[in-house]
Amino acid sequence: MSEAGQKRVLVIGGTRGVGLQIARLLHQRRYRVRVLARDPAKASTQLGSAFEVVAGDLTKADTLRPAVQGVGHIIFTAGAPSGRYASEALVKATDYDGVIDTLAAAQSAGFQGRFVYLNTIGIKTPSYAALLINLLKRNTLLWRRRVEDRIRGSGLDYTIIRVGFLLDRRGGMHAVSVSQGALPLVLSHRIARADAAEAFVEAMEHPRVSRATFEIVWGSGPRQQTWNQLLERLKPDCHEAASQQ
Numbered sequence: 481m482s483e484a485g486q487k488r489v490l491v492i493g494g495t496r497g498v499g500l501q502i503a504r505l506l507h508q509r510r511y512r513v514r515v516l517a518r519d520p521a522k523a524s525t526q527l528g529s530a531f532e533v534v535a536g537d538l539t540k541a542d543t544l545r546p547a548v549q550g551v552g553h554i555i556f557t558a559g560a561p562s563g564r565y566a567s568e569a570l571v572k573a574t575d576y577d578g579v580i581d582t583l584a585a586a587q588s589a590g591f592q593g594r595f596v597y598l599n600t601i602g603i604k605t606p607s608y609a610a611l612l613i614n615l616l617k618r619n620t621l622l623w624r625r626r627v628e629d630r631i632r633g634s635g636l637d638y639t640i641i642r643v644g645f646l647l648d649r650r651g652g653m654h655a656v657s658v659s660q661g662a663l664p665l666v667l668s669h670r671i672a673r674a675d676a677a678e679a680f681v682e683a684m685e686h687p688r689v690s691r692a693t694f695e696i697v698w699g700s701g702p703r704q705q706t707w708n709q710l711l712e713r714l715k716p717d718c719h720e721a722a723s724q725q
């Protein structure tokens with residue numbers, strides 16, 4: 481086991497969906513994995529004893545401080561529930577305040593690692609799907625756009641990965657298109673949760689994506705490039721460019 485492989489990684493959102501796949505992949509790669517859970521008993525049963533589960537809720541800032549103690553990196557995939565109505569108060573509390581409170585907890589704990597944040601494509605480019613999502617999960621894309629600036633301004637090392645529509649499909653089957661523009665949220669921009677999970681684990685310690693923002697969706701044809709080939713050509717956000725991201 482390498483020294484890096486012994487680092488403890490906190491996954492916020494690790495109880496479900498892409499965050500759960502990230503937690504399992506980190507464990508396979510021999511990281512120590514801590515998962516924040518609103519229902520720790522349920523999460524422990526689901527994850528098993530190899531995972532450290534800590535009780536916490538993004539809408540309760542005090543619960544975040546113990547969660548971030550002693551972690552090497554933080555991967556944040558949590559969000560207000562998808563596919564059903566969420567009030568703007570809940571969206572803001574989860575998708576905006578929850579991130580800011582996590583950053584603040586990390587700073588007060590002396591966190592020195594990377595904050596890897598999952599965002600969605602389409603936060604800057606209007607589309608019909610973005611309009612519908614903002615109606616259902618009230619203004620989620622607005623709060624998620626604002627929170628990116630707070631992450632960039634936090635002073636912490638970070639990587640922001642914007643993902644397309646997430647599918648429960650097998651990973652590794654499709655080419656992955658990695659870009660640094662402002663893709664619109666349209667149904668053709670999609671990606672398997674398994675592929676997105678790999679992107680987060682690969683990006684977490686990749687030097688090229690320190691303080692960088694990028695987007696991932698399926699490309700055409702089968703996967704031919706390694707993650708290193710996909711990530712090594714990316715550029716960090718600069719101050720001028722950050723507001724354009």
Ligand SMILES: NC(=O)c1ccc[n+]([C@@H]2O[C@H](COP(=O)([O-])OP(=O)(O)OC[C@H]3O[C@@H](n4cnc5c(N)ncnc54)[C@H](OP(=O)(O)O)[C@@H]3O)[C@@H](O)[C@H]2O)c1
Nearest residue numbers: 493494495496497498518537538539557558559600645646
């Ligand atoms: N679905 C898509 O196509 C799509 C596209 C782009 C981006 N996204 C975003 O991608 C992320 C992952 O999506 P997913 O569908 O794979 O997973 P998901 O089912 O939306 O899982 C959301 C996670 O966030 C956690 N969470 C929610 N509120 C929380 C709170 N107050 N405190 C702590 N944890 C909280 C949930 O924990 P519990 O188990 O306690 O509920 C769960 O682990 C989400 O942020 C989603 O908005 C989704």
